[in-house]
Amino acid sequence: MEHYPVMKEYVVQYLNLKDGGIYIDATCGYGGHSRYILETNSNIFLYGLDKDEDAIRYASKALAVFKNFKAIHSGYEDMDRVLEKEGIEKVDGVLMDLGFSINQIKDSERGFSFQIEGPLDMRYDRRNELTAGEIINRWGRRDLIWIFENYGEINRATKIVDAIIERRKKKKFDTTTELADFLTKYCRRQGKIHPATKFFMALRITVNNEIEILKEGLKKAVLFLKTHGRLIVISFHSLEDRTVKHFFRNNQQLKCITKKPVLPDIEEVIINPESRSAKMRVCEKV
Ligand SMILES: C[S@@+](CC[C@H](N)C(=O)[O-])C[C@H]1O[C@@H](n2cnc3c(N)ncnc32)[C@H](O)[C@@H]1O
Incomplete structure (x- = not known):
């Protein structure tokens, strides 16, 4: 396409x-x-x-x-x-x-889409080191709240970030769909917008600065x-x-x-x- x-x-x-x-x-x-x-x-x-x-x-x-x-x-x-x-x-x-x-979004290997299973990558330039997986699995509570509230424009991300941190202690997030399914469970759908949309946007903006x-x-x-x-x-x-x-x-x-x-x-x-x-x-x- x-x-x-x-x-x-x-x-x-x-x-x-x-x-x-x-x-x-x-x-x-x-x-x-x-x-x-x-x-x-x-x-x-x-x-x-x-x-x-x-x-x-x-x-x-x-x-x-x-x-x-x-x-x-x-x-x-x-x-x-x-x-x-x-x-x-x-x-x-x-x-x-x-x-x-x-x-890019249709290429599962790039990890931009929450609807297609792929690695949590989201880098435009794959020479860079920072990936979405690194952020979601390793970044601290305060930084995660900041990026979701500022780049995802999500109101009060504290609860969901705490849930992410609890979950990753047991098992880290490996794929886009795994993260999207988790977010769907914890967040209410707003109109037609999928609950993962804003989180994925925030991650993409952060990965690529x-x-x-x-x-x-x-x-x-x-x-x-x-x-x-x-x-x-x-x-x-x-x-x-x-x-x-x-x-x-x-x-x-x-x-x-x-x-x-x-x-x-x-x-x-x-x-x-x-x-x-x-x-x-x-x-x-x-
Ligand atoms: C919306 S697409 C452009 C599509 C293009 N105008 C066309 O008609 O086919 C945006 C593109 O910007 C690239 N991109 C993102 N950040 C960039 C940057 N800092 N410098 C150069 N390209 C960048 C992405 O890799 C992507 O291919």
Whole structure:
């Protein structure tokens, strides 16, 4: 199954592609947005970055016909090193489509899904050491409460964390479904949302240090944008969106192009329900 590039028409429209321009798809994944950008304008150069080596390998092959594309295994927070190595001083636009791809969530070995049995991993970049298993089985009470309340936005996580600690004394959590079943037993379902959803989100954000890395990536993107260069960020939960909104508003070098976040059209949500929580914000360097 291929990842469906969210709001791809808006992405291309807001990127304002210029002939001869250099652009960065900072979260290239399996290349959905990159392909659409390259098909829209063949007179640009596009770099695709991703932390996930499998994704980069796939995108390199899938987009090999485009000689004006290069996929690079790197986090966007290391954009400076990538651009220096490529001999590029400034770029015309950067796209950041945050979170994980459908390919990652469907791959049982990656451990992102609470519905598919797999190891408690959740790393985008498997060169990093910290996994979800390490956090859930070894981290202390206070840290677990903090990540679930702050990154999972769970009200009062104390009781469930105490239950997790009791349980892991007897047997550690080995798989995603084992943890999800345990959480289901202890937490009430809120509407349509599965009780494990927010816990898994908190673990994923922690494993990948997503909020701090997002702040770092936004700073680097602005640093390398040309005047009038555009930065587009698509986020999927309130914590990410808040981080982006504050960053755009508080940065004197940026002018917000989208006063309110752009949302996918209803037609897109019907075709791709995963897009329903997407919010896109765009700014321009002044
Ligand atoms: C929503 S997917 C992108 C999908 C892509 N836009 C497409 O249309 O196919 C997000 C991607 O960001 C990658 N990612 C997460 N954190 C990253 C980081 N700090 N730097 C680079 N890539 C990152 C993930 O590995 C994942 O492949």
